[in-house]
Each structure stands twice: as structure tokens, then as C-alpha cells.
Amino acid sequence: MSGFEPYRQYKMSGVDWLGDVPEHWTTGTLRWYATIQGGIAKGKDYQGRDTVSVPYLRVANVQDGFLDLTEVKEISVLESELERYSLQLDDVLMNEGGDNDKLGRGAVWRGQINPCLHQNHVFAIRTNHLLKPEWLATFTGSQPARTYFFLNSKQSTNLASISASNIMSLALPIPPVAEQERVLRFLNHEIARIDALIQEQQRLIELLKEKRQAVISHAVTKGLDPTVPTMDSGVEWLGPVPAHWRQNYKLGAMADERRGGFVNGPFGSDLLSSELTHEGVPVVYIRDVKPTGYFRKSTDCVTKEKARQLSVCRVLPGDVLVAKVGSPPGDACIYPGSEPDGIVTQDVVRIRVKSEVVDAEYLVFLLKSNYARAVVDAVSVESTRKRFSLGDYKQLKLPLPPLAEQVQIARNIGTQFETMDALLSTANEGIFLIQERRSALITAAVTGKIDVRDWQPSAIAPSSQLAQEAV
Structure with a gap:
């Protein structure tokens, strides 16, 4: 990773897919540093018993490294089950199933809804004082963790699933807590810069798609020649159309x-x-x-x-x-x-x-x-x-329009699309390269391949500089 030096001394982690780690770091399985809470199953029969309706999180709410709370369902449970299945502040939520890109990916619960439960396809991991929940959530997005989840999951045609036992057997490198905080501070700053550039490229893509739609809609309702006589279409929002159509x-x-x-x-x-x-x-x-x-x-x-x-x-x-x-x-x-x-x-x-x-x-x-x-x-x-x-x-x-004009319009739209498609391709390729840099940066930082202990934040770099770094 250019711009950052490695640590001075390393040692073998003892885990093939993890490689060497800084000498003063510890490598251990997750069960040494956390407990796991299973979720509540939907569809339990409470006939004849008093229940309460409580928000609960599903697999759809736990996205790639963040929580999507735009649609939170509710579930009926016994009051006695609230404590057993309630989320606690700083729980790391991890999906039991999904496609390979989302499987096991962690996100930290900040108590946005209280009380809130989680379904049985979402694990709640509770870390101890030696492991910051943010470190665990970040590490689950690294390439070594993705490799582990893939190798230890059950694969079906479209989806995969991983057991609680395999989750807790995840080996992860753990620096001292103060160092975890410094590395996370660095990543939060750098990822914010990278995500800002990704959003910029995504806005460009959306604008290009809107432009494509506008080109189509104008050409097939107004034609290519703005000087031709027009007539009322009879549709208020459509307005006039060429009179010879x-x-x-x-x-x-x-x-x-x-x-x-x-x-x-x-x-x-x-x-x-x-x-x-x-x-x-x-x-x-x-x-x-x-x-x-x-x-x-x-x-x-x-x-x-x-x-x-x-x-x-x-x-x-x-x-x-x-x-x-x-x-x-x-x-x-x-x-x-x-x-x-x-x-x-x-x-x-x-x-x-x-x-x-x-x-x-x-x-x-x-x-x-x-x-x-x-x-x-x-x-x-x-x-x-x-x-x-x-x-x-x-x-x-x-x-x-007349057939010959149809052919001319279709050809004109196609010509304009060639330019826009080239821009779309460039923007999508740029996003891919930036995301690759994002993933590589996270992996390098949480596995100790780069030493960022003395890093200090600088001003936000211009987009052009970030784009060059991504390439």
C-alpha cells in the first residue's frame, strides 16, 4: 500500500489465510473475545398468551458494513423474551445467510431503536474489553475474513449460510485497544474520502442515465427537427408533436x-x-x-x-x-x-x-x-x-412518425448513446477501481501490513487526487 510503511517486526499468525502479523499483536479466535446471541424465530405460536409487538432486524437490514433501517418490521413476542433477544449497545450484527459478498459482514448497533430484537438469521456478537466492536465489524470486511466466511459456509445455488460455531471460530489479529482506536480513526478518515468519491461517480452515472432517458423521450415525441410544424397532441403534459406524424x-x-x-x-x-x-x-x-x-x-x-x-x-x-x-x-x-x-x-x-x-x-x-x-x-x-x-x-x-424518420431518429439516439455509454463505462470502471482500493486499504490496515500509528489527518484531497490514488 503506497504511502505507508510496514511495521518493523512481524511474526507468524499461525493461520494460513491470515499470514504474518505485527510482533506485538495477538491472534485469537473470536470466541476468546466475544459471546454470540442467537435471534428469535418468526412464526412462534403464542395462542392464548399475552404478547407485545416489538421492532426486530432481519437479514435485509444488515447490509455491507452498515444498517439499513428504512424498513423495520415488528414481531409479536412474550414480554419474558424481550431481555433474551433484545439488542444491546455496541452489538456487532452479522448475517447468518445471504450471498457471499454479504455473508458474515458486520455492522455495529448504536441503539437507534429501543427495544429492538433480531431474527434468528442475524447473529449479535458481544465483544469484551480487549476487542472493540468497530474493529470486529471492520475486520469482517477484509479479504482474509471474506475468504474465511466463504471456505466455512454452506453453499447453495444462490445463497450461502454460516453457523454460529464457525463465526466464533474466526481467527482475527488484535492489536492493543489503543492501537485499534488509532487504526480505526485512520480508516474512518480515509474511507470517508474514498466514499465521497464513489458517491460523486454514482451521481455522474445517475445524471447520465437521466440524460439517456431525456434523449429518448424528446426524440420519440418531438422528433429531431425543431422547425417542423406541430399540432396539439391532446395530452396536456405531452404538449405539441410534429403535425405530419x-x-x-x-x-x-x-x-x-x-x-x-x-x-x-x-x-x-x-x-x-x-x-x-x-x-x-x-x-x-x-x-x-x-x-x-x-x-x-x-x-x-x-x-x-x-x-x-x-x-x-x-x-x-x-x-x-x-x-x-x-x-x-x-x-x-x-x-x-x-x-x-x-x-x-x-x-x-x-x-x-x-x-x-x-x-x-x-x-x-x-x-x-x-x-x-x-x-x-x-x-x-x-x-x-x-x-x-x-x-x-x-x-x-x-x-x-413516417418509417424513414423512425430509422433516422433511432440512428440519432444510438449515436448519442455511444458517447454516453463510454462515459458510463469510464465511471463504472472508476468506481470498481476505487472500491478495490477501499478494500485493499481496509485489509492492509486491520492485518497490520501498514503502520498507521503515527498518522495524522490532513485536509480532504481533491477528487482528482483520490482518483489518481485509486488507479
């Missing part, structure tokens, strides 16, 4: 008139889960339809014979795909030429465009516009997530 053109009329031009996937018994396979003709789900383009995450397929039975739901390269369900629904993309023919599911609309009326790329931009989003929202219904019906969707009325 067709107004209130039905979305259903933009599809091929042959059977299957505008469909969603099979319902109910037409496609059973037992008929899904791991090989064959791919099945397209809403999770594959992204506003940034088609990206297949699904692995389900059907046999060629089943695909022939569902030929009306067939999707071909160049077809327009739309998600019927979402928050909000209406994400649209083109099925790419690099993909094999597939089958859409019931929550995906497939539009095979009438090529003499509408350009597929233009239609996708049109469906992504703020105006299309608004009219889709108006016909969507609330359930677990918003959704619209195929019939209502076909009846949507949208402005439509």
Missing part, C-alpha cells in the same frame, strides 16, 4: 397481422414446470428483458417438440420483447441475432413488427420513453408487482 396509433396495429404477431407466452397447463429441461429451445423470462438490452440469465429450455407445439409463442432475432410485470412494467428490448430461436413465457410480450409501418429499434425506444411508460402505468394493475394485460397493451395509442 400519425397521432394515437394503436400499438397492436404496429405488429405483423399474421397469427402470433403480438402475443405473450403460454399460460397454465400449456407449459408445465415438469416440461422444462436444461437443454433444447431456450425459454425467455422477464428477468432476461432489460432496458439496456437482452441479457439471458435463465437456464430453462423446452424440447424441440414442445417448442413446435408452442410455435405461436416463438421468438426470433429482431422481435421486440416487453416485460409485462415489473416495478414498473414495460421494459423493452430487441431479441438479438446472436441468440437461437426461443419461446416466451406468459409474462413476456413478443411483438413481431409490421416492417412497412414501424422500425423495431425505434419501437423499443418509443416503449422506453416517459410517455409510453406513463400510458403503460395507466393500464397496469397492482399486485405483488405491477402488471398489464395483453389486451390493454395492444390498445395503447402512441405518436408515430
